[in-house]
Amino acid sequence: MVEISKHLFEKTCSDVHCSVLLHPWNRSCWTSSIETYKSAFAGSAKFYILIHLVQNLMKGKKMLKRKELMKAGEYYIRSTILGALIAGSCSSLSCLLRWLLGRKFTYYTYFLIPNTINGVFILLEPPKRRGLVINLFCNLVIEFWIRLLERDGYLTMTKGKQTFMFMVGSAVLFYLMRLEGESGKRTPLLWLFRPEKVRQKTDDSKIVCPHDGPCTKHILKGVSSYFGIGFAFTMARVLLPRISSPLKALASVRGEHFKMGLFFATYIGIYRAVVCYLCRKQGYDSAMYALPAGYLAGLSFLFKPNLGFAIASLTGAFKLYSTILYEKKILPENIPLPLMMYCFCQGLLFHSRNVHPDICPQYVFKLTDSVSNGKSRIVFKNLLETVKAAM
Numbered sequence: 319m320v321e322i323s324k325h326l327f328e329k330t331c332s333d334v335h336c337s338v339l340l341h342p343w344n345r346s347c348w349t350s351s352i353e354t355y356k357s358a359f360a361g362s363a364k365f366y367i368l369i370h371l372v373q374n375l376m377k378g379k380k381m382l383k384r385k386e387l388m389k390a391g392e393y394y395i396r397s398t399i400l401g402a403l404i405a406g407s408c409s410s411l412s413c414l415l416r417w418l419l420g421r422k423f424t425y426y427t428y429f430l431i432p433n434t435i436n437g438v439f440i441l442l443e444p445p446k447r448r449g450l451v452i453n454l455f456c457n458l459v460i461e462f463w464i465r466l467l468e469r470d471g472y473l474t475m476t477k478g479k480q481t482f483m484f485m486v487g488s489a490v491l492f493y494l495m496r497l498e499g500e501s502g503k504r505t506p507l508l509w510l511f512r513p514e515k516v517r518q519k520t521d522d523s524k525i526v527c528p529h530d531g532p533c534t535k536h537i538l539k540g541v542s543s544y545f546g547i548g549f550a551f552t553m554a555r556v557l558l559p560r561i562s563s564p565l566k567a568l569a570s571v572r573g574e575h576f577k578m579g580l581f582f583a584t585y586i587g588i589y590r591a592v593v594c595y596l597c598r599k600q601g602y603d604s605a606m607y608a609l610p611a612g613y614l615a616g617l618s619f620l621f622k623p624n625l626g627f628a629i630a631s632l633t634g635a636f637k638l639y640s641t642i643l644y645e646k647k648i649l650p651e652n653i654p655l656p657l658m659m660y661c662f663c664q665g666l667l668f669h670s671r672n673v674h675p676d677i678c679p680q681y682v683f684k685l686t687d688s689v690s691n692g693k694s695r696i697v698f699k700n701l702l703e704t705v706k707a708a709m
Contacts, residue, residue: 487631
């Protein structure tokens with residue numbers, strides 16, 4: 319996939335009709351919007367059903383309560399509307415900007431500005447889910463910038479550098495999680511594992527570790543549980559697409575499919591083992607133990623190197639630290655910084671999906687293609703054909 323520069327876009331696409339670059343299924347902006355929003359609602363509903371189903375299943379028996387089921391239904395509807403409005407309004411806003419600029423496209427008004435503006439629809443999500451989405455998009459933007467620097471020769475992200483990044487991120491993240499646990503407040507954060515709260519030392523208790531029962535049992539329980547989660551997740555991705563032929567699906571299982579389970583298992587196992595060792599050696603528990611424990615646990619990254627994981631550990635730590643900054647009034651609460659950050663990230667990512675496809679994170683392709691119900695692929699194909707025809 320080739321990059322489309324500002325000069326190339328404005329040279330080849332500036333005077334092209336919007337029905338070619340935005341809504342090729344219908345020439346009229348108004349009439350095409352019916353099909354656009356219809357596809358967006360269908361795609362958004364299909365995309366979010368699996369995400370919400372997995373997240374609700376992870377809550378366990380808690381989801382059997384009527385109140386939780388009602389809340390789950392409401393959140394799913396809100397997410398569906400969010401996805402549909404963003405996917406649908408993109409072409410509408412781009413058409414409007416083209417009309418305001420004398421029926422001409424510009425590099426920035428094609429996708430960047432429209433998708434920055436419609437980022438405000440994130441307010442449809444409840445605050446807890448909103449924070450998780452903002453964090454995800456920040457991760458993706460950082461991944462995009464790293465890929466950009468790699469492509470231009472300013473940076474080389476080796477496996478060793480990614481592992482070091484993950485080790486440092488895990489150390490700081492686990493420390494801040496345990497520190498936050500002492501205050502009794504929990505910042506919404508989607509991560510592999512939530513460490514136990516710091517156990518306060520008392521005269522009438524001889525237990526110094528943050529858990530009850532034998533340390534070995536505690537460590538092995540975490541290792542076995544998280545290996546099962548990682549392996550099950552991998553098997554679902556491998557077997558479900560081939561579910562029509564179960565024998566062939568099982569025959570496709572390879573040794574590499576155990577790597578996610580080993581990554582999860584060793585990550586939790588090393589962390590818990592180091593914390594328990596330090597608690598027993600020092601005779602008391604402390605949030606500081608999470609620093610060496612998280613750092614060493616980060617070595618598990620070698621089983622499943624992934625730039626997204628490495629970035630997520632650092633941005634997760636920054637998110638927890640920003641909560642502290644808000645509490646200390648260092649960051650102003652009257653300025654919607656998270657909303658502004660999300661709008662910027664969404665605009666940049668959806669813009670890069672079309673003009674920087676070679677370095678755009680793969681998740682952005684999956685997201686836009688799924689939520690638009692395939693319309694984004696058609697638009698991108700027409701954009702490439704238009705550029706090639708004019709060259």
